[in-house]
Amino acid sequence: GAGVSQSPRYKVAKRGQDVALRCDPISGHVSLFWYQQALGQGPEFLTYFQNEAQLDKSGLPSDRFFAERPEGSVSTLKIQRTQQEDSAVYLCASSLVARQGQYFGAGTRLSVL
């Protein structure tokens, strides 16, 4: 498809389990972003890639969160030892250049029990 694709759409994890969330950006988009959206809140920035380089990870809430984009296309957000407070929708967005309108995927809803 032409849009940003995220998988899985839903993930249920037991506390302490590791999870991996995948993002396929729009083809040719250099910039890729991860956001976390808690219930009733707006998306909050986690990290930014330009091609394969992670240029900003200031929003990652702890060292349990790790993101990569090894070939400058698909990206994976990994959360180790999940906690209940990690429950949220994780949104991926891409753009042709940074600071243009970002195009979002449908998100992965993570529930940690």
Place this chain on the structure above:
Amino acid sequence: DQQVKQNSPSLSVQEGRISILNCDYTNSMFDYFLWYKKYPAEGPTFLISISSIKDKNEDGRFTVFLNKSAKHLSLHIVPSQPGDSAVYFCAASSIQAGTALIFGKGTTLSVSS
């Protein structure tokens, strides 16, 4: 400390009338503003943006106004249609903040026919 505030959680408008969604910001370094629309179970969809060098940008039924002195922007939808019913997010960015978008909490717009 919220840098982007949408003080109205919800707004109800009749079909054909004007919808006005408001957004206030506190960071005077913000220089690029965007509006997104979000339907349930979908990611945010980019609607319209405005640079701080302008005070108005129009795209079809959507117009965004920026008042820098008041640190306020608004989105006007004329005429409103039932399909416009969604959550609307205001977002801002600055070179200082890098490429991250800072979002408000959103306003739920309901357009009745």
